[in-house]
Amino acid sequence: MGNYINSYNRWRKVNEKMVGAEQAVNIAKSHGIKLKPYSANNPKPVKHLDKFPNGAPELVSAVSTHGSANFESDLIDIVDKIQDETKIKLNITGGDDHFHRGRGSRHTSGQAIDFVVDGTASNDAQSKIEYEVVNIMKSGKYPHLGMINEYKNPSGHATAGHFHLSVGTSTEYSYFHFVKDANGKTLTGKGQDFDNKILALGGNAGSGKIYQGGDLDTVSVTANTPYISDDTQITGTTDTYSSNNIEQMKTF
Ligand SMILES: [Zn+2]
Numbered sequence: 001m002g003n004y005i006n007s008y009n010r011w012r013k014v015n016e017k018m019v020g021a022e023q024a025v026n027i028a029k030s031h032g033i034k035l036k037p038y039s040a041n042n043p044k045p046v047k048h049l050d051k052f053p054n055g056a057p058e059l060v061s062a063v064s065t066h067g068s069a070n071f072e073s074d075l076i077d078i079v080d081k082i083q084d085e086t087k088i089k090l091n092i093t094g095g096d097d098h099f100h101r102g103r104g105s106r107h108t109s110g111q112a113i114d115f116v117v118d119g120t121a122s123n124d125a126q127s128k129i130e131y132e133v134v135n136i137m138k139s140g141k142y143p144h145l146g147m148i149n150e151y152k153n154p155s156g157h158a159t160a161g162h163f164h165l166s167v168g169t170s171t172e173y174s175y176f177h178f179v180k181d182a183n184g185k186t187l188t189g190k191g192q193d194f195d196n197k198i199l200a201l202g203g204n205a206g207s208g209k210i211y212q213g214g215d216l217d218t219v220s221v222t223a224n225t226p227y228i229s230d231d232t233q234i235t236g237t238t239d240t241y242s243s244n245n246i247e248q249m250k251t252f
């Protein structure tokens with residue numbers, strides 16, 4: 001019984017925060033988050049030219065080609081939180097965008113967002129972002145939050161990276177490079193298995209305290225050993241990203 005109610009409330013919570021394309025853009029702008037503009041790789045925008053004469057930002061660019069786009073505003077709030085806590089300027093490069101439409105990922109339902117470090121995504125920057133996301137997961141405020149560090153994800157093509165965040169009725173496959181699980185292993189997994197790993201790190205997710213809110217933990221970036229040299233700098237600029245659709249394709 002309790003589990004049933006919890007599941008129902010989680011579903012409601014996720015879906016009650018859906019907003020339209022214009023509102024999603026306004027929320028991001030109000031937070032001072034950079035938005036990648038409509039990609040030159042997309043078809044000429046044909047819809048909602050009154051609101052977005054040059055095409056909507058990639059956050060919701062599907063509205064300019066498909067006529068509608070709704071987005072989970074929690075994801076924008078999470079990017080804002082990451083930016084505020086890490087002091088690292090971020091740039092949202094994808095959401096319910098034209099490219100992801102028809103590819104069957106959570107992007108097409110407005111439940112996934114892609115962002116890059118605005119500038120050089122050093123290991124230090126990536127690590128700080130990962131630790132902040134784990135803190136947000138541990139808070140339990142956003143159930144079934146998943147994240148993939150696509151800068152470091154060993155699968156797929158070696159191209160420009162980004163971070164992929166998603167929500168939904170279960171936690172999507174997640175991969176962290178710098179944060180380790182309670183056993184010192186790579187923090188990765190999906191669904192309840194991943195939720196349990198966050199619990200083991202001291203989180204509230206799945207503990208029944210999800211709706212009690214409360215302050216998030218203080219960000220603490222502890223020493224960790226990256227798999228590659230700290231000297232290696234990985235860039236994730238908007239331009240590189242927008243010119244490489246293959247990179248977007250491998251993220252679901
Ligand atoms: Zn993505």
